[in-house]
Amino acid sequence: RLSKKVEEILNHQVLKEANAAQIYLSYGTWADEEGYAGVANLLFRHSQEERNHMMKVIQYIQSRGGRAKISALSAPPKDPKSLLDCFENIFKHEVDNSTAIYEIVSLTQNEKDWATYNFAQWFVKEQIEEETLAMDILDMLKIAGGEKATDESLLYFDNKMGSMDDEA
Ligand code: OFO
Numbered sequence: 001r002l003s004k005k006v007e008e009i010l011n012h013q014v015l016k017e018a019n020a021a022q023i024y025l026s027y028g029t030w031a032d033e034e035g036y037a038g039v040a041n042l043l044f045r046h047s048q049e050e051r052n053h054m055m056k057v058i059q060y061i062q063s064r065g066g067r068a069k070i071s072a073l074s075a076p077p078k079d080p081k082s083l084l085d086c087f088e089n090i091f092k093h094e095v096d097n098s099t100a101i102y103e104i105v106s107l108t109q110n111e112k113d114w115a116t117y118n119f120a121q122w123f124v125k126e127q128i129e130e131e132t133l134a135m136d137i138l139d140m141l142k143i144a145g146g147e148k149a150t151d152e153s154l155l156y157f158d159n160k161m162g163s164m165d166d167e168a
Contacts, residue, residue: 017054026076038162
């Protein structure tokens with residue numbers, strides 16, 4: 001059974017994943033409005049992935065005798081200034097999420113809650129993939145010319161994003 005402390009930190013993570021889904025949703029609508037259909041598609045898919053992460057934590061809490069908390073969400077961030085700004089913010093967000101996951105790992109280690117420690121390892125691996133994906137996308141954007149990218153190279157980039165293999 002989960003200790004109160006572990007239940008609390010996991011519920012904090014439920015909210016983080018739900019807020020992450022909102023960020024990706026909001027950025028997706030921005031990208032779509034800007035005409036980047038491929039990027040929008042990637043961001044919408046990713047929003048769904050964050051929702052799946054949220055469900056994973058909810059189901060785990062419930063299965064360990066705890067009660068998952070469904071809380072109010074934060075307002076999403078304001079629109080990014082450019083694609084580069086968008087993916088830089090996403091990268092920062094994912095690094096911040098990795099820190100939250102490491103806190104779960106470290107608490108479960110202190111509490112000797114090896115079941116939750118083991119559960120959290122899936123997220124440790126997932127965060128490596130998510131950070132790598134964001135870095136790869138940033139690299140591609142920089143190669144395309146960053147803030148000075150031409151419409152043509154952004155069109156190419158957008159196309160690639162639409163068919164990017166980002167599933168984890
Ligand atoms: Fe973007 O990752 Fe969830 O956990």
